[in-house]
Amino acid sequence: MAKLDEQLTMLKDLTDAKGIPGNEKEAREVMEKYINPYADEVKTDHLGSLIAKKVGQENGPKIMVAGHLDEVGFMVTRIDDKGFLYFQTVGGWWNQVMLAQRVTITTRNGDVTGVIGSKPPHILSAEARKKPVEIKDMFIDIGASSKEEAEEFGVRLVTLLFLTLILQ
Numbered sequence: 001m002a003k004l005d006e007q008l009t010m011l012k013d014l015t016d017a018k019g020i021p022g023n024e025k026e027a028r029e030v031m032e033k034y035i036n037p038y039a040d041e042v043k044t045d046h047l048g049s050l051i052a053k054k055v056g057q058e059n060g061p062k063i064m065v066a067g068h069l070d071e072v073g074f075m076v077t078r079i080d081d082k083g084f085l086y087f088q089t090v091g092g093w094w095n096q097v098m099l100a101q102r103v104t105i106t107t108r109n110g111d112v113t114g115v116i117g118s119k120p121p122h123i124l125s126a127e128a129r130k131k132p133v134e135i136k137d138m139f140i141d142i143g144a145s146s147k148e149e150a151e152e153f154g155v156r157l158v159t160l161l162f163l164t165l166i167l168q
Contacts, residue, residue, distance in 0.1 A: 010034050013030050013033075013034075014027070014030055014031065014034070017029075017030040017031075018071075018104070018106055019069050019070045019071050020070060020071060020072075020073035020074075020075075020090055020091075021070045021073075021090055021091065022070075022090075023106070024048055024069040024070050025048075027069045027070070027071075028044065028048065028050050028069055031050055031069060032050055035050070035052045036052075038052075038054060039052035039053060039054050040053055040054055040055050041053040048069075049069075050069065070091075071091070072089070072090060072091025072092060072093060073089075073090050073091065074087040074088065074089055074090060074093075074103070075087060075088055075089075075090050076105070076140075076155060076156070076157055077157065078157065079147045079150045079151070079155060079157065080139070080147065081146065081147055082145065082146065082147075083142065083143075083144030083145050083146050083147060083149050083150040084117075084139040084140065084141060084144075085105070085114065085139060085140040085142060085150065085155060086136075086138075086139055086140075087135075087138070087139075087140060088135070089135060093135070095132055095133060095134060095135045095138070096132050098116050098135070098138060099116055099117065099118060099133060099138065100115065100116065100117070101115070101116050102114070102115055103115070103116060103140060105140070105142065105155060107153065107154030107155055107156065108154055108156070109153065109154030110154065112142050112153050112154060112155060113142070114140040114141055114142040114143075115140065115141050116138055116139070116140055117138065117139055117140070117141050118133045118137055118138050118139070119137065142155065
């Protein structure tokens with residue numbers, strides 16, 4: 001049972017680590033922690049890739065295991081006067097699954113939680129209610145009442161400000 005608990009802890013740590021493209025540091029550190037005991041050499045290249053090497057028997061098989069450290073996410077592109085955040089995707093998302101999802105915004109001041117929303121159905125035209133909401137019409141509500149308050153929470157535009165979707 002202890003081995004299963006260790007494996008579940010590792011899986012949880014790896015899946016909880018934030019790692020949007022361009023900001024994989026946390027995911028890389030978690031992976032390095034778990035790979036170190038099994039590797040003879042662990043290094044990071046100039047692109048941020050984690051490379052682990054295990055030397056086996058000279059005439060034995062040569063095996064390479066490759067995977068991604070990064071995950072899809074979002075990037076803030078605009079903060080409106082009411083404190084709502086507008087965003088673009090980084091990686092592939094289906095807009096049908098995004099509404100009402102909780103997100104974590106990683107800022108210099110720490111994490112901020114928000115919820116993806118859109119205009120409510122009762123103010124949309126009958127035709128608009130029949131279509132999925134487009135990403136350009138979605139926003140993230142972080143509880144700020146103004147652009148200035150959102151900025152006080154640590155939210156900034158584009159530059160290394162990433163969001164990670166937390167599916168419930």
